[in-house]
Amino acid sequence: MEKLSSLTIILALFVTFSAGAQTSGKVVSTKTHIKFFSATPAENIEANNNTAVGTINKETGEVVFSVPMQGFEFEKALMQKHFNSDNFLDTKSFPKAKLIGKITNLDKVNFTKDGTYEAIVQGDMTIKGVTKPIDEKGTVVVKGNMVEVQSKFNLTLADYGITFVKGKPSSNIAKSVEVTIHSELQAQ
């Protein structure tokens, strides 16, 4: 009899922890695409990055994305060089940009039920060593153990101290760029 009750306890604990693991904890990105787009009368500029990594804590709503800046690819090689140069984003000194935020309407996002939810993320964006608050909306799609997030928002370059002192960039890049992020995340 004793053996049976111990086994039952162990089994019960095991089931509890397994069930807990499904809803709690972090999901980590398996693939992430970040694009930024700038429209100016002179020409449109677009860059794509497939090297970013992100996590979402389903319990606390914490969202973190780390973006390797040298992963941004432009169609024109010259534009890519300007982007990385110390006149502009100085990616050798500041190799990563980071978003640290929190889903503030976590009660509206149900990670345990398949569906599409609109999430509000508030937090900080750090680019070229400068940190500024952000408050943006995104879409969270839950499908089984996969979480897909998408968001589109604008960033004003001057806010991060990214200005143009000399050279071609000044007329070609809009003051505000449109950032699109698309990421698929799973429990590791």
Place this chain on the structure above:
Amino acid sequence: MKRGKIIKSVIIIAVAGIIIAGAVGLYMFNMPHRNVQKANAVYNLTSSQIVTEYLTDKELANKKYLSGDGDSKVLKISGVVNRISEDFNGQKVVLLKGADDKAGVSASFTKETNPNAAKLKVGEAVTIKGVIRSGASFDKDLALYENVILEKSDVATK
């Protein structure tokens, strides 16, 4: 007559100068991206070695491997295939990681080199050549070890 000849020469030289400047400008504007696979690998090391280098001193490693214009060092990395996945661009991503290592080297292939990545199997030892985009580190905000990232990769033929 002499003055006329001089003026004529000056005009020809000036026009030639403008054409050359224009040609250079046009070339720069349409300059092709560096061909990573055609370039020589500057360093040849294992995934464990480069991860250790980065986890020991990130600043020093970045000074060594990253370039200010974005055309960072082309590397040949040897290691064991830990995982093969795909990014949103349909490019294969191969993770080389030692069994005891905290981080590995994540190499993204291209549409052209994808078939070579597709032939790889988890557990296989391989050497991959690519350009480094960022190094390995423990990110306290992600609470994860980030891998070294290579792009424009291909399986290296020794």
